[in-house]
Amino acid sequence: MKAAIYIRVSTKHVEQESSLQNQKDMFINHIATKGWTLYKIYKDVDSGTHAKRPGFIEMVNDAKAGKFDVVLAKELSRLARNIGISHEFKQVILSNNIHIVCLDGSINTLEDDISKYGLFAWLYEDESRRISKRIKAAKRSKALRSEFLSGDPPYGYTIDNGQLVPRDDETVEVVKKIYQMYIDGHGTEYIARELTNAKYPTPSQIKGKRNAGRRWHGTTIKLILKNIHYTGVLSQCVSTTRDITTKNRILNNEPVIIENSHEPIISKEKYMLVKQVMEERSQKSRGRATPKKHLFSDKLFCRECGKKLWLIKSHKTYYCGTYKKYGKNHCTPHKVKESILKEILQKDLKKFANKFNDYEKIKVNLNKKILASEKTVKNKRIKYEARLQEIKEIKSKLIIKFSIDELSKEAYDLATTKLDEESKGLELKLIEIRSILNRKIKQHEELNRISKLFDKYKNFEIITREVVNMFIDKIIIGENQEIKIIYNFAELIK
16 A cells, blocks of 8 residues: 655744654654555645645645555644645545545544544534445444345335335236346346336336336346346345545445345346346447347357357357358358257256256366365465565565665665565465355356256256256357357366
């Protein structure tokens, strides 16, 4: 973390000069203890009642440019003794995601302590902040009791004693219809038109809004498809405001997510499938009706050029899109019949299904792999964390040398820049390690999910669009009908 130091005295008296040095020494020790990097020391010998201070102006401009992460001051009065200037500076800091730490303990935004910022501002802000905290605490308590907080319930649900309950009308079937139509390959605008033509009640009509529209819209369909509440999971308190003085919202470190909170309308498998399909569909199709997809839409790719294959319906055959569009000078004219693909896929899926007959053996083998991987990854984590501690100690020694003029500013900046780059690299590796460990843990859940899918589709007599989406990541097609199928679950049962 790069730290900016601001020190100020009001006059040029000798005792004030010693105060400047004392402030500097205090900050240097604080930064050394924290293992931070010193960006710059800004200094003024002037009154804090106005903003026309060279050091202060330079610090504000550097803050707007994002040149440091935290501002250190002895106390808030060192920054300003004018409530207007204090508020303007605070807005610059908050809007640029920079923190303020006052060493007298009054202000420390790293610990979310900003409640006494400014003498008069405190009188107005502190009470609002207390009310906000009480409201947030009350909402969190309700959320932990599985009470729904967002006012109007999702389409298809009503609220009974604060809990989500499926409605006793056609809206529940409408939600199911929306998910199934999307899985079958229809776009959000197409689904909206179909629901409008069928005269299904819109969310606005269900809510009883005045002048409620009778037309469904693609944006409404998309919101329903993205709403995890339909799976019986209650996800609330996901974001919050950083401070009551700004509208900027940040992710909450501790969202309230409760499994099996209420009766689901959509299975988790179907919800995850919809999420997967959404990610696969082209950005270009947003806001427009998407034509009905063919059986292997977005799954077939050319081995030579990497582009998607196109279906020629009259031939019931897939051709390389690049070849069809640009000719033989750009790719080879290879193709594959849909019937052949279906036959190969059926055989493969039945083979995988047979492997799942020995489900317990697969689970044991997976556990062994996870344990072996965890051991390797944890050893790396210990190594990286030890090096980060070494870097922190080295930086502490460097800043002490710099403070007593044993090291020039240029040498200090050069050394700390290299150390900061190494630290960032190590922190990224630690993030990757945590991600790997999380993926290994989630493989257990994925294995259970895949097992249930095989139970549901174990015969695979008919290959549908839903089956393709559930099981297939992609299919690579080469010349002479060379086919390589990449499954969503293959690594789990290797």
